[in-house]
Amino acid sequence: MLPRPLTNALYGLYATHVLHMADRHGVFAHLAAGPATAAETAAALGLDPDTLERLLLVLEAFELVERDDRNRYGLPTELAPYLDRGGDRHIGAMSAHMVNGAAAQLGRLDAYLTRGKAGVDADLPAPFDVIYATPESTREFLDAMWQIGFDVSAELVRLADLGGVRHLVDVGGASGAFCVSALRAHPGLAATVYDLPQVGPYLAERTEEYGLAGRLEFAPGDFFRAAELPEADCLAFGYILSDWTDDTCRELLAKAHRACADGGRVLVMERLFDEGRRGPLATSVMNLSMHVETEGRHRTAGEYADLLSEAGFGDCRVLRSSQDKHLVVGYKTRP
Template sequence: MNRVSTAYCQARVVHSAVELGLFPFLTGRSATAAEIVEGLGLHPRLTGDFLDSLVGLGFLERDDDAGGGYSNSAGAEEFLVPGSPLHLGGSMYSHATIHYHVWGKLTEALRDGHAKSGVIADASFQRSYKDPDHLRQFMDHMDGYTSFVGHELVNCVDWTSYESFVDFGGARGNIAMRLVKAHPHLRGGVFDLPEIKPLFDEHMEKHGTADRITFHEGDFFESPLPATDVAVIGHVLHDWPPSARARLIGRLGEAVRPGGMLVIYDAMIDDARRDPESLLQSLRCRMMREGGSEYTAAECGAWVEAAGFEVRRLLPVDTLTDDRILTAVKVAT
């Protein structure tokens, strides 16, 4: 019980390490506590316990035979150094600077019922996307999650019968890039707000996929949607109230060609409402955005069927948020 009560201490230590840039500072090298203090502008009073806590948690290694030098663990090198394929630093930075403080207002939220991020869903994206630095950081945050989801979508969905897909709300195209690399016959698209286009172009150029993925700009509630064989949408529906989710899936039903497929991934709540991970994820959505929450697979299935699809598969997958992937086929009329 006490470990749950004090779990925030572990999270805060790692968050501060990410905010300070400790892991990129140590990449490929070892440094003493004194060198870290000087290099990162820290005060020595707390630094020893801070660094050794990270050793105990498995994020750093300490060489006691070589002057007590600190270096990144293999996991920190793989996940917390910018530029690594599975970089989670952007996601941790968002949790450190935004989510952590929002969660501190949970008691207040339980009393008044309101989100505590200070944003409203239908305006927050357009407003926050005007800030280039914030937008780039948010894309790093999203990529941390979609790198794992992309791996599952590549391997768990049968793409052989389809030639095209569009990832709606697909950010700078991290999932789309992984799909076309793994399945050379596919041609992809990403639909998102116009402010993301420069970061999309940069990401496609970096991965050599610019000639196989097209960016479609617009608002997926108001703008015309591109026709496609497969519509992909994930970590999007939970930002909106149920009526908006049903409306959006209905619009995707119009965009998908007859016989095409709809793929939805999210941390769907188990029907018995006993899985703490999905329930905590749902609570986080409610804390971040008015109207936001996770939803059950049964609720999702009802929206999908109302839009003219038949649910074919629901698959739990190994991602950061223990997502489920729902696939459905559009009924020919």
């Protein structure tokens, strides 16, 4: 038998796909209501019983479901909030993106290793031209960003201490996960999501869902083509700088410095490498994903603090959440 790390690495391809299939076909949602056998679940969902049983056995082997002595499957208590569609931590959209988006592009790694990314990607469309190519791909991406951002945003809002902030601009804020959390926590706050025009309809859905009309606005724009960013006393970049090179990050943070009111701040919210870049695992994996899907990479807290300092922000602070997304804050001093 192979050592466990090799077993997990070799067969991990199946884990991601069966995770996605179980979510897509409602298996986890069915089991969230109570334990059921493979046959009972297949009958309830109209699925092929043989295929479903094989899928469940893989999920059990990866400890993603559990089985009792009556051969009934259920969700482990600690995993249920992530697998049940009704929870804020549900990862279904992220697993769909991993299978339909990221995995579909991993084939380029072979060419990257032999020819380098720049040469391979020279004739390809820009990353977000692909992501926002169709309404279906746009929604899949924005749903994934909401799922990995909304639950942790409540904690990030507390860490950011936005009590004195009047206007928050979330640069590349997608469908508004951070803004929604900030507005719910601070009734006197106004917020604007600044993102590509394609995002507007999806933000409107969240604005209506959370009753934030008049407080959550959308400003369509391209932060590369625009000479300046919208002005505010707090600007946020959540999972944005990791999409781009250091030079591009310097350009964006320089624009943020000009747009930021004196005494204001910039929030950088990202996965962070440990200072020795030995993990965490999710950051290491997504760092490779950034290489394939975008032009960026993940960085250490120190690297983000250096980028903020180069842009003119001072008193940089690192505030870590209990999840994968952390906060690096830079302040614009008064003249």
